[in-house]
Amino acid sequence: MxxxxxxxxxxxxxxxxxxxxxxxxxxxxxxxxxxxxxxxxxxxxxxxxxxxxxxxxxxxxxxxxxxxxxxxxxxxxxxxxxxxxxxxxxxxxxxxxxxxxxxxxxxxxxxxxxGELTSVWVPDETHEAVRDLVRAREVANDGLRKARQHLQSFLLRHGRIYAGRAPWTRVHSRWLAVQSFEHPAQNIVLAEYIQAIEDAAVRLDRLTKQVSEAMSSWSMGPVVEAYQAMRGVALITAVTFVVEIGDVPMSVAD
Known part of the structure; x- marks a missing residue:
């Protein structure tokens, strides 16, 4: 050979x-x-x-x-x-x-x-670890959204419609706290749905904090910070873009 x-x-x-x-x-x-x-x-x-x-x-x-x-x-x-x-x-x-x-x-x-295949960018192990953390936060965010949907669907089936401007505020929480049903089983369901929302919110907050803390020791942290200088781009948007796309080279006009 x-x-x-x-x-x-x-x-x-x-x-x-x-x-x-x-x-x-x-x-x-x-x-x-x-x-x-x-x-x-x-x-x-x-x-x-x-x-x-x-x-x-x-x-x-x-x-x-x-x-x-x-x-x-x-x-x-x-x-x-x-x-x-x-x-x-x-x-x-x-x-x-x-x-x-x-x-x-x-x-x-x-x-x-x-030569007809297109390669994808492969992150290093640290980048992949941060990506896993950010994706875990996305799962937690989806979990909170679904928990809220379950409660809203349950209340709607029983004609309990919140008349305020926006849900998931302090005013909305006080409204939820006074809801009750004649059958004990339905009160149990209401309490469980509310508890599921609270647990999901705590998990989301915890992961959001951990994502923020990871930026201080990550080599791409400065890139995340730079993206946040753009109007309307907050931490989670910036870090999600970086973990999925990486650093995007910027062309400099002559």
Missing amino acids: DKDSELFVGLDTSKLKISVAVADGERNGEVRFFGDISAEPASVASMVAKLAKRGCKLHFCYEAGPTGYELYRQIIGLGHCCSVVAPSLIPRRPGDRVKTNRRDAVSLARLHRA
């Missing part, structure tokens, strides 16, 4: 296994299915070692998805190239509706060799 040759390796990943396909570097070179391996790091390392024995430069790729970036980091750590590609930008042949792990791996290897 020529020491200067290349292999393009497509990986179709799932929770428990990885389907592996290999394309020779030549334009019309062979594309073949290598096999299925366990998703465990030890199995990945063994597969990489077997391919590396051929003396080729290895180019790995797999689709961005729920399995995250640990596979990328492992392959990079082993000294090889790896791309995480955008699933929505993978070229699809018209009428090609049959999807199997094997076919997808072979397709990835072929397209990677042809």
Whole structure:
């Protein structure tokens, strides 16, 4: 095997296994299915070692998805190239509706060799950790919104309509406190819905505070602060943009 040759390796990943396909570097070179391996790091390392024995430069790729970036980091750590590609930008042949792990791996290897895949930006471990924290806050915010919807739907079913200007104010809270029903079961439901809202609000406040505190030690903290200089952009908007997009280079007009 020529020491200067290349292999393009497509990986179709799932929770428990990885389907592996290999394309020779030549334009019309062979594309073949290598096999299925366990998703465990030890199995990945063994597969990489077997391919590396051929003396080729290895180019790995797999689709961005729920399995995250640990596979990328492992392959990079082993000294090889790896791309995480955008699933929505993978070229699809018209009428090609049959999807199997094997076919997808072979397709990835072929397209990677042809240069037709679009890589996504891979955050470092610290950036990903802050992203996880911000997304946890988003989940908490959704939880608060849903808890409020449950209470509003319950009250509406029983003709309890708040006549004030806006809900979830102190005035609204006092209105909720005086609501009662003849049947004890419905009073229990009311109390539980109100408690769920209070618990969700506490959780949201706690995570918001933790996001704010994380900015002081994060390398992208100054970027978050800079975005807040724009009108209407507060902390959560700025940090959400940065964790999802990263730092956006600004062009300077001559």
